[in-house]
Amino acid sequence: MKPNSRKPKPQAPIDQRPVEWDFRWVGSEAEAEHVLALEQAREALRQADMRLTTSHEKAALRGLVMAMTARGAIAADPKLLGLVYGLKRSAFVAGVIAAFIGPSGLREIELPSAFELRQRIRSISDQKLSPGAQLHITPLLKGQHFTPWPATTDKFFVFRLHQGMTAERAKEQFAEWANANLPAGPKRKGGRPELSSWGLQRLAFFRFAQASTQPRPHAAFAVSVREHASKSMASEFTEFGNRMYAPFMNPKASQPKAATWSDSVSIVRKELAPIVAELVDVVKLIS
Numbered sequence: 372m373k374p375n376s377r378k379p380k381p382q383a384p385i386d387q388r389p390v391e392w393d394f395r396w397v398g399s400e401a402e403a404e405h406v407l408a409l410e411q412a413r414e415a416l417r418q419a420d421m422r423l424t425t426s427h428e429k430a431a432l433r434g435l436v437m438a439m440t441a442r443g444a445i446a447a448d449p450k451l452l453g454l455v456y457g458l459k460r461s462a463f464v465a466g467v468i469a470a471f472i473g474p475s476g477l478r479e480i481e482l483p484s485a486f487e488l489r490q491r492i493r494s495i496s497d498q499k500l501s502p503g504a505q506l507h508i509t510p511l512l513k514g515q516h517f518t519p520w521p522a523t524t525d526k527f528f529v530f531r532l533h534q535g536m537t538a539e540r541a542k543e544q545f546a547e548w549a550n551a552n553l554p555a556g557p558k559r560k561g562g563r564p565e566l567s568s569w570g571l572q573r574l575a576f577f578r579f580a581q582a583s584t585q586p587r588p589h590a591a592f593a594v595s596v597r598e599h600a601s602k603s604m605a606s607e608f609t610e611f612g613n614r615m616y617a618p619f620m621n622p623k624a625s626q627p628k629a630a631t632w633s634d635s636v637s638i639v640r641k642e643l644a645p646i647v648a649e650l651v652d653v654v655k656l657i658s
Contacts, residue, residue: 385582386595389604390484392575393596394568395612396604402496403567405470406485409492410574411643412467413482418643419650420480431658432650433480439465440472454653461646470495486604568615576632577639589632593619 385391397403416436423429437443438455447455455465471488485492532541576592585591596619599605618626627635 382582384584385579386591386598389595389599389602390486391578392592393599393604393616394485394571394575395616396486396489396607396609397568397571397612397615398493398609399496399611400567402492403571405492405496407567407570407574408463409467409471409482409485409488410571411646412464413484414574414578415461415464415643415646415650416480416482418647419654422647422651423654425658428654428658429480431654435650435654435657436464436468436480439468441469451657454656458649458653461649464646464650486607489607568611572615573635573639576627576635580632580636587629589627589629590625592632593622593626596620597622 382388394403394406397406416432420429420432423432434451435455438447438451444452444455458465468482471491472482530545576589579592579595580588583591596616600620618624
């Protein structure tokens, strides 16, 4: 072993890491939306790191993540920054970093858990739209030049409003331009709308299944939920969060069902696959 080198510390068993699967501290669906985005980004980076085999590739992933931070983007190579801007399925990872990570950036690939950042999440959970999804209009003073901050992943557009333009006509023309140039929002296929709390629950199942050594991880999950009900995180639990986990608190109910567990794990795996694949492909290009 080289001097000053360290072996990575072995992780504690998954049942002893409730920050990865116990979201009873979440207080609302609005908060769950932000928590889900952060935790999905954490999981995507974790899965990408697991797929990379060499230290050179892992270092390239760290470089990619650093280029997504405000400080890292300023110093990043233009080619690398262009790859960040070109991300599609995994672009939300950069948005999560911009929303939740401070100016000091990241030293490692691993993002802080949502539980660690819960105060910041709660401060923005009342927003009707996700971070960065709002349209900001800042009028330019006479003679002032338009200089967008280069470290952001936002896109800036300047529109000239000709004299005599009415609000109604301007909205019509902007709508025509937006329909032709901006991505369409997600379309729901009927039925009840998807809740962020359902996504969090599935992600909790997925993580537990990935790391559990128990032959019946769905049963071990329920046991762990009950065992941690009065431990270190319990003081942060909310009424909303307790309702999410209520089915697992009764041993006689045998929840979650094995079929529900398998379906949830499969859904998360399919959701993560194209995100992780894009991150890995970009890393291969720069490593």
